[in-house]
Amino acid sequence: MTPPLLRLSGVGKDYAKLDTNAAGRVRLVFDLLRGRGVAHAFRALDDVGFELAAGESLGVIGENGAGKSTLLKIAAGVITPTRGSVDVHGRVGALLELGSGFHPEYSGLDNIDLAAALLGLAPAEIAAKRDEIVAFADLGEHIDEPIKHYSSGMVVRLGFAVATALTPDILITDEVLAVGDESFQKKCIAWMENYLADGGTLLLCSHSMYHVQKLCRNALWLKDGRVARYGDAPGVTQAYLAYHEEKAASARRPVATPQAGAAGAYAIQSLTLEPVARVRADESLTVRGEVFSPDDRVPVVLVGLVRADGTPVYGVATDMDGVVPQRIGARRFSFAITFPRLPLLPGKYFVRAHALDPEGVRLFDNLEEDFVVEGTSRELGLVRIDHGWESGGPPPGES
Amino acid sequence: MASAPRPVALGTFAPETASRLARHRALFANFFRRELFSRYLGSVTGIAWALVHPLALLAVYQFVFTTVFRTGPLNGKSFLVFVAIALWPWLAAQEALMRGTVSIAGYAGLIRKVAFPHELVIYASVAATMALQFVGYVVVLIVLALFGEPVRFEGLVLAVPLWIIIGVAVMGLTLALAALQVFIRDVEHILMPVLMILMYLTPILYPLSLVPEQMKPWVAANPFGYIVDRLRDALLDGRLAVGWGDAVAVLVALALFAGGRWIFLRLSPHFEDFV
Numbered sequence: 001m002t003p004p005l006l007r008l009s010g011v012g013k014d015y016a017k018l019d020t021n022a023a024g025r026v027r028l029v030f031d032l033l034r035g036r037g038v039a040h041a042f043r044a045l046d047d048v049g050f051e052l053a054a055g056e057s058l059g060v061i062g063e064n065g066a067g068k069s070t071l072l073k074i075a076a077g078v079i080t081p082t083r084g085s086v087d088v089h090g091r092v093g094a095l096l097e098l099g100s101g102f103h104p105e106y107s108g109l110d111n112i113d114l115a116a117a118l119l120g121l122a123p124a125e126i127a128a129k130r131d132e133i134v135a136f137a138d139l140g141e142h143i144d145e146p147i148k149h150y151s152s153g154m155v156v157r158l159g160f161a162v163a164t165a166l167t168p169d170i171l172i173t174d175e176v177l178a179v180g181d182e183s184f185q186k187k188c189i190a191w192m193e194n195y196l197a198d199g200g201t202l203l204l205c206s207h208s209m210y211h212v213q214k215l216c217r218n219a220l221w222l223k224d225g226r227v228a229r230y231g232d233a234p235g236v237t238q239a240y241l242a243y244h245e246e247k248a249a250s251a252r253r254p255v256a257t258p259q260a261g262a263a264g265a266y267a268i269q270s271l272t273l274e275p276v277a278r279v280r281a282d283e284s285l286t287v288r289g290e291v292f293s294p295d296d297r298v299p300v301v302l303v304g305l306v307r308a309d310g311t312p313v314y315g316v317a318t319d320m321d322g323v324v325p326q327r328i329g330a331r332r333f334s335f336a337i338t339f340p341r342l343p344l345l346p347g348k349y350f351v352r353a354h355a356l357d358p359e360g361v362r363l364f365d366n367l368e369e370d371f372v373v374e375g376t377s378r379e380l381g382l383v384r385i386d387h388g389w390e391s392g393g394p395p396p397g398e399s
Numbered sequence: 400m401a402s403a404p405r406p407v408a409l410g411t412f413a414p415e416t417a418s419r420l421a422r423h424r425a426l427f428a429n430f431f432r433r434e435l436f437s438r439y440l441g442s443v444t445g446i447a448w449a450l451v452h453p454l455a456l457l458a459v460y461q462f463v464f465t466t467v468f469r470t471g472p473l474n475g476k477s478f479l480v481f482v483a484i485a486l487w488p489w490l491a492a493q494e495a496l497m498r499g500t501v502s503i504a505g506y507a508g509l510i511r512k513v514a515f516p517h518e519l520v521i522y523a524s525v526a527a528t529m530a531l532q533f534v535g536y537v538v539v540l541i542v543l544a545l546f547g548e549p550v551r552f553e554g555l556v557l558a559v560p561l562w563i564i565i566g567v568a569v570m571g572l573t574l575a576l577a578a579l580q581v582f583i584r585d586v587e588h589i590l591m592p593v594l595m596i597l598m599y600l601t602p603i604l605y606p607l608s609l610v611p612e613q614m615k616p617w618v619a620a621n622p623f624g625y626i627v628d629r630l631r632d633a634l635l636d637g638r639l640a641v642g643w644g645d646a647v648a649v650l651v652a653l654a655l656f657a658g659g660r661w662i663f664l665r666l667s668p669h670f671e672d673f674v
Contacts, residue, residue: 015672022583029582033665073671077514080668096512103433103508117429118513120422 003089005170005201006052006075011084012225013070014041041082044070045225049084050218052170057202059212059233061240062222068205069174071222072096075203076172090201093119093168095159104148108139108158111147115162129165136187137161157184164191171195172203189214209237213378234346234376242348242372245309266299266355267292268367269332273351281375281384284340289367291325291333291355298324300356301335302363308348308370313382319360343384346375426515430523434502435531453535454542456490457483464604474606476635480548483539484634485603485627488562491532492569492623493594499524499573500580501587507674517667518660521574529566536562540634554633557641561626561633561648568622568652571659578666581673603627622651 016028017040045067052058060068073079074086076094102111112133116126134143137158139150147155163171171192192215196202206212212219212233219236221228229236273279274286293299304315318324318335325333335353354366377384461479464470470478502524503510503517510517537555544550580586602610602624610618618624625648632638 016669022585025583029579029666032582032669033662035665073512078510078512079671092514094513106433114429114433117422117425118509118515120425122421122425 003087004051004053005088005090006092006203007050007085007087008071008075009049009085011045011048011071011074011081011086012043013045013067013074013079014082015044016040017042043225045074045081045222047084048222048225048227050220050227050230052201052203054090054169054201055196055199056218057196057204057216059216059219059237060203060205060222061207061209061212061219061237062228066222067225068222069096070225072172072174072203072205088170090169091119091166093163093166093171095163095171095173102147102155102159105146107146108137108143108150109134111158112162115159116166119166119168121166133158133161133165136165138184153181153184160188160191164195167195167200170201170203174205209241210378212237232376234378235374238346238348238372238374242308245307245348249308249310265294265364266357267365268301268353268355271351271353271367271369273369273371277370278372278374279342281344281346281373281377282341284338285342285351285371286336286338287351287353287369288336289334289353290328291335293331293333296331297358298327298333299358300360301325302354302356303335303337304352304354305339305344306350306352306368307382308350311382313344313349317354317356317360342373344373345379345382345384346373346377347382348372423516423519427519427523430519431527434523434527450535450538453487453490453532453539457539457542460486474608474631476631477548480543480550480635481606481631482604483543484630487532487536487539488565488626488630489598489601489603489623491529491536491562492565493598494532495525495528495566495569496573496576496594497587497590498528499569500576500590503577503581503670503674510670510674517670518574518663521577521663522570525566525570525573529562529569533562549635551634551637554630554635554637554639557633557639558630561629564648564652565623565626568655571652571655571657574656574659574663576659578663578670581666581670597621597623601627622648 048067048071050058060071062068070079072094073096074081075088076092076096077086077088078094078096103114106114109130112130113126116129121129137143137154137160139154139158142150142154147158150158163173189211192202196215202215204212204216216233218231219233219240220230221236221240229239269290269292271287271289274288275283279285287303289301291299291301300317300319302315302317305313307313316337325335328334348370349372350368350370352366352368355364356362357364457479460482464482465478472478473481499521502520506517506520509515540550540552544552576586576590600618601621602618607615607619607624607628625644629645629648
């Protein structure tokens with residue numbers, strides 16, 4: 001079996017907390033010289049591991065400050081991890097931040113030479129590749145001007161052109177696709193798709209779930225320097241989005257105060273889902289529960305589907321459909337509702353059941369149960385709506 | 400987790416050592432050109448300045464010491480040629496040390512974003528300064544010879560290795576100081592006065608024979624003084640014989656290099672966080 005191109009195991013990185021006083025600086029240098037860890041450290045990464053085999057693609061996602069850039073720099077060999085090991089087999093092309101390592105005083109052409117030398121190309125190889133790079137960057141006569149006169153978009157174009165023209169075994173790239181104009185972004189995405197189709201290996205860091213889902217098979221979610229989740233891209237990105245939706249919702253929504261148990265109130269006493277917690281898109285979902293009726297009259301039950309951030313998707317009550325909950329004992333009723341071929345798009349949702357009085361007017365109590373819709377769909381929105389395209393033939397690239 | 404940090408395999412971009420060396424050579428060449436052109440030759444008058452500067456300085460010394468102070472011949476040689484032969488290597492070493500010490504900052508962008516051996520920066524910086532200063536040295540020797548000074552050009556056979564010894568020692572010192580400079584910015588400010596003091600404590604503007612007897616061992620212990628003596632032997636007297644002292648000089652230079660490199664390699668993994 002061929003070893004993976006890139007393997008990180010148990011990688012951690014501590015950054016020294018900067019001492020402002022001179023004595024602290026001197027002590028830090030002595031600690032480093034003696035090969036000891038730094039005394040006051042900020043743990044940027046802890047126990048991160050993954051493997052990247054040839055032809056695989058991994059997207060790293062996470063909030064700002066989660067350690068994404070540090071992880072990419074470690075994978076690219078720019079910084080040494082404090083703990084753990086990094087094994088690289090193959091040529092790494094890293095495009096980290098704007099204009100990786102360009103010299104502002106140098107012209108575009110000189111910087112191409114420098115970047116190629118950094119990647120280990122012999123002068124003859126550099127000369128052969130130069131025209132190709134110049135053509136891809138498409139900067140016109142600016143290529144002879146110092147980089148410091150470039151706009152940020154032009155720097156990224158040159159950087160991307162350099163990193164890609166040398167066809168690395170592994171391409172490591174940061175949030176750079178977000179820069180550059182529309183047509184250049186398209187060019188980059190097209191290049192990456194070709195690169196991946198030709199068996200290239202990609203380690204991408206992006207805030208765009210769209211890019212991660214489109215370009216990466218696997219994803220790794222970093223949270224506070226640790227791996228929150230690592231797996232197939234759709235699953236991880238959905239979990240990540242759900243986390244954000246919940247975060248946004250908890251910041252917005254005041255905590256509901258159900259009047260459960262209050263005398264004389266109708267109350268949902270239990271709520272169960274089938275299947276539990278996870279349902280694949282297009283499978284059916286059944287919601288069962290019991291409701292308490294203080295005066296033994298048959299209550300109305302309202303069941304709603306709500307996305308994790310609180311956006312209502314659909315709600316329906318027993319009285320709307322002309323049904324009634326089933327009596328299962330004194331003042332106790334049960335209900336069950338099935339959603340066949342659930343059309344929800346992948347993501348995190350709640351089922352929220354409300355107990356209403358028999359008139360269906362007063363809303364008393366609610367109980368929530370969350371679940372995740374799994375799937376690989378990249379469709380946008382909340383629900384899948386039946387549709388049909390008029391197609392002009394097979395997609396390009398397929399024959 | 401109590402496990403000791405394992406050695407990390409980084410930079411295994413090119414598995415075979417040979418190709419890694421080739422990669423580093425190409426990078427060194429690029430850095431060397433960058434140092435040479437951006438620092439000396441980038442400006443319009445660059446090339447001229449690199450040659451005019453040593454000659455102008457020499458003219459000033461000639462004026463101050465022989466015209467104003469009326470310094471007579473030293474060790475049977477005119478003051479000018481006696482000083483020039485020793486002063487140049489010192490100025491070269493001093494400039495290489497000072498430029499090299501702050502050179503890491505100029506590569507901050509690269510160090511933060513690209514994986515490469517940081518020591519190449521120091522090698523390129525020191526080598527560029529020393530190489531250019533050596534050219535200046537030869538120009539000075541030629542000019543002195545044209546003015547009728549007794550310069551023995553066959554002495555270059557020994558002078559070149561001596562310059563290389565200086566270069567190796569300076570690289571070692573620069574590696575250490577440059578690494579420290581990243582963490583402690585005071586290094587560059589302390590360096591200038593220290594070098595100034597050391598220059599006057601080294602037998603450059605005076606021969607060792609004029610030093611009072613009780614202080615002589617201290618001045619003679621200065622390794623740079625030994626190199627300076629050897630340069631005068633070779634270029635003024637044409638004495639080319641090699642002795643044990645030279646072997647010691649080589650060992651001292653190599654020891655300085657090894658020690659400086661050890662410090663640099665200990666600190667350089669942390670540069671990214673501090674530059």
